[in-house]
Amino acid sequence: xxxxxxxxxxxxxxxxxxxxxxxxxxxxxxxxxxxxxxxxxxxxxxxxxxxxxxxxxxxxxxxxxxxxxxxxxxxxxxxxxxxxxxxxxxxxxxxxxxxxxxxxxxxxxxxxxxxxxxxxxxxxxxxxxxxxxxxxxxxxxxxxxxxxxxxxxxxxxxxxxxxx
Numbered sequence: 001x002x003x004x005x006x007x008x009x010x011x012x013x014x015x016x017x018x019x020x021x022x023x024x025x026x027x028x029x030x031x032x033x034x035x036x037x038x039x040x041x042x043x044x045x046x047x048x049x050x051x052x053x054x055x056x057x058x059x060x061x062x063x064x065x066x067x068x069x070x071x072x073x074x075x076x077x078x079x080x081x082x083x084x085x086x087x088x089x090x091x092x093x094x095x096x097x098x099x100x101x102x103x104x105x106x107x108x109x110x111x112x113x114x115x116x117x118x119x120x121x122x123x124x125x126x127x128x129x130x131x132x133x134x135x136x137x138x139x140x141x142x143x144x145x146x147x148x149x150x151x152x153x154x155x156x157x158x159x160x161x162x163x164x
Contacts, residue, residue: 039086
């Protein structure tokens with residue numbers, strides 16, 4: 001007799017496992033999981049200062065930090081806005097065709113992501129800060145307005161006068 005149930009489990013056990021798996025994946029209370037950067041110590045210190053300066057709301061969304069918890073990451077909403085501090089310099093930054101925006105004295109490199117919202121990486125700062133927005137922000141840099149003041153306060157310009 002052959003069994004088409006997962007791992008040959010009895011039908012009732014397989015159904016319960018399937019139900020638990022499905023409900024576990026669809027929970028809206030689950031926190032997003034993102035990779036935590038591992039910058040050099042001096043940059044990590046800047047990121048810790050930034051973590052203390054970040055607002056509780058961005059673009060009207062409440063703070064909801066991703067997992068694993070770290071002073072190098074922050075999030076708002078249901079992972080609609082995710083910040084990572086101390087990321088490596090993106091390869092795309094060497095491309096002269098790369099687009100950028102300046103928001104309240106902070107310059108950002110723009111990367112359009114396929115099937116998702118934009119990703120912005122700070123430029124001319126003593127550490128790189130990455131802000132990923134989901135598809136709801138495909139044409140909206142509004143969240144960067146709420147993040148500009150904390151970035152300017154905590155992460156000094158590395159190339160004056162380029163930060164102004």
